[in-house]
Amino acid sequence: xxxxxxxxxxxxxxxxxxxxxxxxxxxxxxxxxxxxxxxxxxxxxxxxxxxxxxxxxxxxxxxxxxxxxxxxxxxxxxxxxxxxxxxxxxxxxxxxxxxxxxxxxxxxxxxxxxxxxxxxxxxxxxxxxxxxxxxxxxxxxxxxxxxxxxxxxxxxxxxxxxxxxxxxxxxxxxxxxxxxxxxxxxxxxxxxxxxxxxxxxxxxxxxxxxxxxxxxxxxxxxxxxxxxxxxxxxxxxxxxxxxxxxxxxxxxxxxxxxxxxxxxxxxxxxxxxxxxxxxxxxxxxxxxxxxxxxxxxxxxxxxxxxxxxxxxxxxxxxxxxxxxxxxxxxxxxxxxxxxxxxxxxxxxxxxxxxxxxxxxxxxxxxxxxxxxxxxxxxxxxxxxxxxxxxxxxxxxxxxxxxxxx
Numbered sequence: 497x498x499x500x501x502x503x504x505x506x507x508x509x510x511x512x513x514x515x516x517x518x519x520x521x522x523x524x525x526x527x528x529x530x531x532x533x534x535x536x537x538x539x540x541x542x543x544x545x546x547x548x549x550x551x552x553x554x555x556x557x558x559x560x561x562x563x564x565x566x567x568x569x570x571x572x573x574x575x576x577x578x579x580x581x582x583x584x585x586x587x588x589x590x591x592x593x594x595x596x597x598x599x600x601x602x603x604x605x606x607x608x609x610x611x612x613x614x615x616x617x618x619x620x621x622x623x624x625x626x627x628x629x630x631x632x633x634x635x636x637x638x639x640x641x642x643x644x645x646x647x648x649x650x651x652x653x654x655x656x657x658x659x660x661x662x663x664x665x666x667x668x669x670x671x672x673x674x675x676x677x678x679x680x681x682x683x684x685x686x687x688x689x690x691x692x693x694x695x696x697x698x699x700x701x702x703x704x705x706x707x708x709x710x711x712x713x714x715x716x717x718x719x720x721x722x723x724x725x726x727x728x729x730x731x732x733x734x735x736x737x738x739x740x741x742x743x744x745x746x747x748x749x750x751x752x753x754x755x756x757x758x759x760x761x762x763x764x765x766x767x768x769x770x771x772x773x774x775x776x777x778x779x780x781x782x783x784x785x786x787x788x789x790x791x792x793x794x795x796x797x798x799x800x801x802x803x804x805x806x807x808x809x810x811x812x813x814x815x816x817x818x819x820x821x822x823x824x825x826x827x828x829x830x831x832x833x834x835x836x837x838x839x840x841x842x843x844x845x846x847x848x849x850x851x852x853x854x855x856x857x858x859x860x861x862x863x864x865x866x867x868x869x870x871x872x873x874x875x876x877x878x879x880x881x882x883x884x885x886x887x888x889x890x891x892x893x894x895x896x897x898x899x900x901x
Contacts, residue, residue: 609731618721636701643685669735716748727819739880809833852878
């Protein structure tokens, strides 16, 4: 990234509204090894509105406390200074940046649904990995795409073109951003986090959530949670591409498909409650995110439970595209490219490899050993891909196949 481009970014970021003074004071107090709980409480009490909102979050499903907390002192004793600081960062940053913007390419409401889902899922993944600061992971998940909001506000034309280019050319969004802007939303987000004096591990997680080798457990948890949220269709990040999870992320969050499914299914209600709390709709429909998390309408697949063989050469303990297809009403069996034979009851096939061309070659090789596969509806894709387009292409293939049988 050229220096002049970085200077433009930094100059635009300087126009961002500041977070409330209380957040900056909290960050500074928590850096002090001699700070006390009383000092933290005193800072928060200078903003009674923030204190009230923080108590709401503390009493939500997010912290899962066994009894209700009615005072900041009680919250401080139970949660500790860092947790209170992170809660304040989450509440204030969300409110500062959640305003609407007239960009038809970027749905802010769906974006924040996605962000809340990533926050909750990252926290739960971290708990499975026995990470001791789940509230820190929550903030990293909530703010991982902070840079997209910055681009939408201060580079709206270029960002809109990047979003359109991503969809039209089926390229990763960060690649489109770098081509049109000279930097990505990851860089923009980390620059904002630096300016707001966020803890370094949070700055790193925001900047690294698309890195092939994210450094540190915080970044790894966010990478995994981001993939799960997209595969399970929680909200929309603005980037419809779905890739493979970075192998380095599994060092921090070693999950298998069963554990991942349990985490997501057990988090649905919590995602709904926390999203409602952040949006200020405490009385609203607590299950609204289920509209994105549950299976879509029946027109995605020819019929419910269509048996799909998913053949892949992408090495990963958890594959995201099959999850997306399961949410689209396919009954998916995952098979490695060199794995067992495809069952004869399979009704359609998806082959995913690092490159779409190699996927077609793999299908041809498999079909040469099992000739019946050649007549089945199929789609061959690379990594990353547009999962919604894969589901739609399968529907078309299935409909055409049904009409000829």
